[in-house]
Amino acid sequence: MTNRQVSKKQEQRTEQTEGPELPPTAWAVLGLLSFPGERTGYDLKKWADASLRFFYWSPAISQIYAELRRLEAAGYATSRRSGPEEPRTKRRYAITEAGRAALAAWAGTDGGPVVLKHPLLLRVWLGHLAAPERLRTLVEEHIAHTRAELAAVREALAHAEDVDAWAHPRVALRWSERQHHAELELAEAMLEDLRELARQGGDDAPTQG
Amino acid sequence: MTNRQVSKKQEQRTEQTEGPELPPTAWAVLGLLSFPGERTGYDLKKWADASLRFFYWSPAISQIYAELRRLEAAGYATSRRSGPEEPRTKRRYAITEAGRAALAAWAGTDGGPVVLKHPLLLRVWLGHLAAPERLRTLVEEHIAHTRAELAAVREALAHAEDVDAWAHPRVALRWSERQHHAELELAEAMLEDLRELARQGGDDAPTQG
DNA sequence: ATCCTCATGTAAGCTGTTACATGATTCC
DNA sequence: GGAATCATGTAACAGCTTACATGAGGAT
Structure with a gap:
């Protein structure tokens, strides 16, 4: 040995x-x-x-x-x-x-708070510095990427099907599937918010760069 | 790429x-x-x-x-x-x-992937090792905590109201409000999944101390 | 022949946290 | 007078990532 x-x-x-x-x-x-x-x-x-x-x-x-x-x-x-x-x-x-x-x-222990670092949101938060259209493009790219991730989650889920020992991993992956779905809706809603913002204060858009 | x-x-x-x-x-x-x-x-x-x-x-x-x-x-x-x-x-x-x-x-840069570290999910994923009831308690605690966070987000939103310069931070906070709401629904759905799991394979619950 | 995947590591270095040190001011 | 908050830092070090080193086996 x-x-x-x-x-x-x-x-x-x-x-x-x-x-x-x-x-x-x-x-x-x-x-x-x-x-x-x-x-x-x-x-x-x-x-x-x-x-x-x-x-x-x-x-x-x-x-x-x-x-x-x-x-x-x-x-x-x-x-x-x-x-x-x-x-x-x-x-x-x-x-x-x-x-x-x-x-x-x-x-069985309390794991403490969720860590969420969302680089896209950081950029939206700083939206007053960006060209509105560029911002929306970033959101759309995020949506595309999230869709791909969702597909990957589903693949993982399919792979875990029907195996008894993986019942709990399956629950976690199901959560993840729904989470990605929610992320898509969140991004769409934010896109709407951004469009609405552009409609209102359409002047102050920085166009440099 | x-x-x-x-x-x-x-x-x-x-x-x-x-x-x-x-x-x-x-x-x-x-x-x-x-x-x-x-x-x-x-x-x-x-x-x-x-x-x-x-x-x-x-x-x-x-x-x-x-x-x-x-x-x-x-x-x-x-x-x-x-x-x-x-x-x-x-x-x-x-x-x-x-x-x-x-x-x-x-x-204006692509910020790369979202970082999500969900300690609760890690525990659910490992659910085969835990007492099912304990697991559900953890999820419920998470829900309670998330509700408190949601309230904090709303407070931040209220605080940012009507200030022109904070239009984009407001979009980010609105996203966050919806995100916390989604997190609650996700947790509730997972709780249902866990209950369903318990109903089916109710025997294999580890009860060791 | 060459490149990709398998497979395991070492070393350098940065990010970020906790714990600590210090001192002023405000509130009760 | 004592506690909490304001305000700014230093030091130690854990945690991770990237880049690098190495080598075998399989595929084209």
């Missing part, structure tokens, strides 16, 4: 109930691992890109590798290196019982 | 004189400054807490001070220290012409 050695040192000082404090990303990665099957960091990244990112976020691959090492050090995951029986050498990770317990405890 | 995140070796320079590249936070702070009036860092923080945060995010006060210094160094803002005519010594910032021009150029 060629796994990284986890010294027993950290086990000794931490109380049974409280592991080390981990950032949300670590829990997200551990969450990926909590579904059946062993996975490589590379696998996890693809999984995250295809589904996690719609309601949370997909960490950089290097970050995933880092979190996996941290999780293993914490005793929440184990890994083993594939031997010569496989074409490629890869390290597969699996969640441990301690990891599952810690994750379950964390999942 | 658009010119979003090209950056590789494409180090082709655009011939226009471009100021230093700034992070979105700097633009947000400069944006705060782009509305009429001189303001202190402290003022800006309150402004951001009361309105920017609903659709973007409110930086830490220490970060605001840092960005202001950076903006001044870039020539996008000027500051002057208040003299003895005022009770407190404070540093007031104002946007410069160069700053306004740079900000306007930036505002």
